[in-house]
Amino acid sequence: MVQGKRIVVIGAGIVGASLAYHLAGKGANVTVVDAGDVASGVTATSFAWINTTHNAPDPIASLRSVAIREYHRLEQELPSVKIRWTGALCYGTNTQPAMALRVTRERIRELEPQLKKPPEHAQFKAEEGALDAVHTTQALITGAQAHGAKLLTHTRVLGFKTQGLQVTGVETRLGVINADVVALAAGTGTPALTKLLGFPLPIDASPAIFIRYSAPSGIVRTLISNAAMEVRESAEGIWLAAEDFLGDAAHNQPAAIALRTARAIADELEGITSIEPQLACVGLRPIPEDGIPIIGELPGLSGTYVCAMHPGVTLAAIVGRLASEEIMDDRACPALAACRPHRFFPR
Ligand SMILES: Cc1cc2nc3c(=O)[nH]c(=O)nc-3n(C[C@H](O)[C@H](O)[C@H](O)COP(=O)(O)OP(=O)(O)OC[C@H]3O[C@@H](n4cnc5c(N)ncnc54)[C@H](O)[C@@H]3O)c2cc1C
Numbered sequence: 114m115v116q117g118k119r120i121v122v123i124g125a126g127i128v129g130a131s132l133a134y135h136l137a138g139k140g141a142n143v144t145v146v147d148a149g150d151v152a153s154g155v156t157a158t159s160f161a162w163i164n165t166t167h168n169a170p171d172p173i174a175s176l177r178s179v180a181i182r183e184y185h186r187l188e189q190e191l192p193s194v195k196i197r198w199t200g201a202l203c204y205g206t207n208t209q210p211a212m213a214l215r216v217t218r219e220r221i222r223e224l225e226p227q228l229k230k231p232p233e234h235a236q237f238k239a240e241e242g243a244l245d246a247v248h249t250t251q252a253l254i255t256g257a258q259a260h261g262a263k264l265l266t267h268t269r270v271l272g273f274k275t276q277g278l279q280v281t282g283v284e285t286r287l288g289v290i291n292a293d294v295v296a297l298a299a300g301t302g303t304p305a306l307t308k309l310l311g312f313p314l315p316i317d318a319s320p321a322i323f324i325r326y327s328a329p330s331g332i333v334r335t336l337i338s339n340a341a342m343e344v345r346e347s348a349e350g351i352w353l354a355a356e357d358f359l360g361d362a363a364h365n366q367p368a369a370i371a372l373r374t375a376r377a378i379a380d381e382l383e384g385i386t387s388i389e390p391q392l393a394c395v396g397l398r399p400i401p402e403d404g405i406p407i408i409g410e411l412p413g414l415s416g417t418y419v420c421a422m423h424p425g426v427t428l429a430a431i432v433g434r435l436a437s438e439e440i441m442d443d444r445a446c447p448a449l450a451a452c453r454p455h456r457f458f459p460r
Pocket residue numbers: 123124125126127128129146147148149150151152153154155156157158159160161162163164268269270271298299300301302303306320321322323355356395396397398399421422423424425426427428
């Protein structure tokens with residue numbers, strides 16, 4: 114019964130791809146359906162830092178604490194997943210520095226010799242890294258397909274088939290796809306879908322700016338996050354940056370922010386002979402109203418499983434595995450207890 118359980122995963126972003134990969138690996142009969150292409154949602158514009166630090170008391174600390182280990186596992190299972198484990202150097206922001214991670218100016222100079230103004234202290238998270246979110250998503254989908262998963266791109270889910278209090282499939286332009294479980298990993302598209310089922314989930318489409326630069330290779334060695342910039346170099350030698358969205362005014366359009374950020378980066382680092390924006394755009398992050406991921410069955414509606422979260426890249430590997438265990442083994446995972454959808458629908 115469990116082997117061959119029919120599961121439709123809506124969304125081929127990094128979250129849906131990870132879920133599909135883990136489900137298919139457990140023997141589910143998986144169909145991934147996406148309105149666009151693989152990784153065509155916000156995953157395409159992610160800075161993709163596997164950032165496990167959090168300031169306030171954190172209801173998902175147990176997820177963050179194993180997020181890195183889960184990516185090391187994925188690298189073993191899927192050799193085409195390649196993560197740059199450069200570590201992250203953070204300072205001058207609101208993040209409370211953990212004493213254990215504190216490094217002095219001398220060490221900062223070793224880590225980032227091109228910094229013009231190395232601070233007295235910083236936080237260095239040596240075990241952290243970043244990935245190519247599009248490439249990783251494609252690798253997960255390919256891994257799912259190797260376990261028999263089917264992929265339908267350019268196929269929007271338009272509605273659901275239900276039988277009493279059970280969802281039994283999805284409606285698409287190709288017709289109905291029957292399912293024992295429909296997993297909703299549709300990013301910012303998730304609330305529109307759950308609304309059709311009578312559960313309008315409060316998930317904001319929160320804008321942030323993604324920038325790609327061509328600039329000299331080898332200057333930024335770690336991932337630097339400070340008050341002036343958040344920047345790293347990709348495996349291909351492209352520089353990536355993420356910035357806050359500041360509104361719609363002309364001087365805050367992505368292209369203008371990319372130029373301002375380029376100047377800020379050049380002010381911070383020696384040796385930048387040129388830094389040219391290649392791409393600057395807004396990405397919409399699916400951020401639940403209370404900041405906590407939404408993972409699990411919609412209350413009283415069997416055959417559903419929601420997977421919507423931020424930071425989705427950081428959490429995709431661990432959540433994909435745990436959610437697949439819940440769906441396939443019918444076993445509630447304590448680490449996901451704070452994430453249940455029913456918190457938004459008190460009886
Ligand atoms: C500038 C920027 C920087 C970021 N930096 C980081 C970072 O450093 N670390 C981190 O962890 N996160 C970061 N994020 C957030 C991260 O990118 C997202 O949390 C993650 O990509 C979400 O993945 P997802 O699969 O949930 O959503 P998506 O990638 O949006 O995938 C959802 C998919 O669902 C599909 N879909 C929607 N509705 C339907 C429908 N009705 N039918 C069929 N398909 C549908 C869409 O086409 C889409 O492909 C950043 C985001 C931005 C914009």
